[in-house]
Amino acid sequence: MRVVVTRRIDSDTINMLKEHADVTTWDSDLPPSREELIRLLGDADGALTLLTDRIDAELLDATPGLRAVSNLAVGYDNIDVEACTKRLVAACTTPDVLTRTTAEFTVALMFAVARQIVPAAIAAREGEWLTWYPFRFLGRDLEGATLGVVGLGRIGATVATLMQGFGMRVIYADERSESTEFESATVTDLLRRADVVTLHVPLTPETRLMIDDEALASMKPDALLINTARGGVIDTDALVRALERGRLGGVGLDVTDPEPLPVDHPLYGYERVTIVPHIASATSVTRHRMSSLAAQNLIAVLTGGDPPHCLNPEVLANA
Numbered sequence: 262m263r264v265v266v267t268r269r270i271d272s273d274t275i276n277m278l279k280e281h282a283d284v285t286t287w288d289s290d291l292p293p294s295r296e297e298l299i300r301l302l303g304d305a306d307g308a309l310t311l312l313t314d315r316i317d318a319e320l321l322d323a324t325p326g327l328r329a330v331s332n333l334a335v336g337y338d339n340i341d342v343e344a345c346t347k348r349l350v351a352a353c354t355t356p357d358v359l360t361r362t363t364a365e366f367t368v369a370l371m372f373a374v375a376r377q378i379v380p381a382a383i384a385a386r387e388g389e390w391l392t393w394y395p396f397r398f399l400g401r402d403l404e405g406a407t408l409g410v411v412g413l414g415r416i417g418a419t420v421a422t423l424m425q426g427f428g429m430r431v432i433y434a435d436e437r438s439e440s441t442e443f444e445s446a447t448v449t450d451l452l453r454r455a456d457v458v459t460l461h462v463p464l465t466p467e468t469r470l471m472i473d474d475e476a477l478a479s480m481k482p483d484a485l486l487i488n489t490a491r492g493g494v495i496d497t498d499a500l501v502r503a504l505e506r507g508r509l510g511g512v513g514l515d516v517t518d519p520e521p522l523p524v525d526h527p528l529y530g531y532e533r534v535t536i537v538p539h540i541a542s543a544t545s546v547t548r549h550r551m552s553s554l555a556a557q558n559l560i561a562v563l564t565g566g567d568p569p570h571c572l573n574p575e576v577l578a579n580a
């Protein structure tokens with residue numbers, strides 16, 4: 262049995278896989294090119310993939326031996342699950358283990374933006390701390406402000422609970438949720454009312470570019486916008502236009518479109534925009550849990566077991 266790991270990851274996970282399969286690792290921190298990925302997976306039975314690896318019909322047709330794709334991520338917009346199902350390839354993900362870590366990071370980013378922590382830290386480092394300034398780096402209090410959570414799944418709900426603990430009034434928009442713990446609203450209503458909007462929807466054809474010119478124009482002029490979901494949920498050009506017009510009090514982006522965001526991108530030009538490189542689930546414990554879970558999923562599919570998190574379990578009987 263042959264398994265491919267598409268990036269350099271922790272040795273514990275590689276060793277776990279080695280107990281069941283011959284393991285080939287793309288031994289780099291940078292992703293393989295499309296051609297390299299297809300070649301790499303050419304005669305593999307299973308692949309432990311990252312969210313930057315596009316797994317689509319073309320790739321699957323070129324890798325007919327593949328029986329399982331196990332994403333080291335909860336998001337799976339990089340995987341065409343329908344194409345996998347059609348070819349009886351199991352597609353797996355790593356939910357739950359990253360929920361709290363990602364939610365805590367969202368809270369951290371929200372406070373960082375509200376309190377201008379990043380620009381203030383840069384100013385101190387650059388020698389601009391000459392005295393105690395009574396009216397510089399003035400932030401915003403979140404207590405009593407309204408938080409709009411778009412998408413009340415595992416992560417969104419955890420952010421809502423944490424921020425309610427900080428005294429925010431929470432409203433949410435999510436047609437799939439019946440939660441009565443927080444006030445529900447339509448997306449339109451939420452955008453109009455929220456002082457802080459935080460995005461927690463998966464990237465799907467329905468959510469792609471959801472935050473467009475119109476959505477941004479409907480938000481309070483000094484609202485804060487936080488995105489730890491997927492960059493494609495926001496229309497990046499529309500966001501730049503809104504910032505250029507002086508709208509939004511602050512923006513915190515853990516994810517961008519494109520990703521990585523090129524260093525000369527106009528978004529970096531706004532002091533009130535804080536951008537970090539997709540690190541919301543990046544704690545040592547959580548990333549190890551994620552890679553271990555990705556390996557468990559893969560091994561279970563390939564050995565006829567029951568993978569903890571399979572998106573298309575209907576293929577398992579045939580795997």
Ligand code: GLV
Pocket residue numbers: 312333334335336337359542
């Ligand atoms: C990270 O973005 C993930 O989907 O796990």
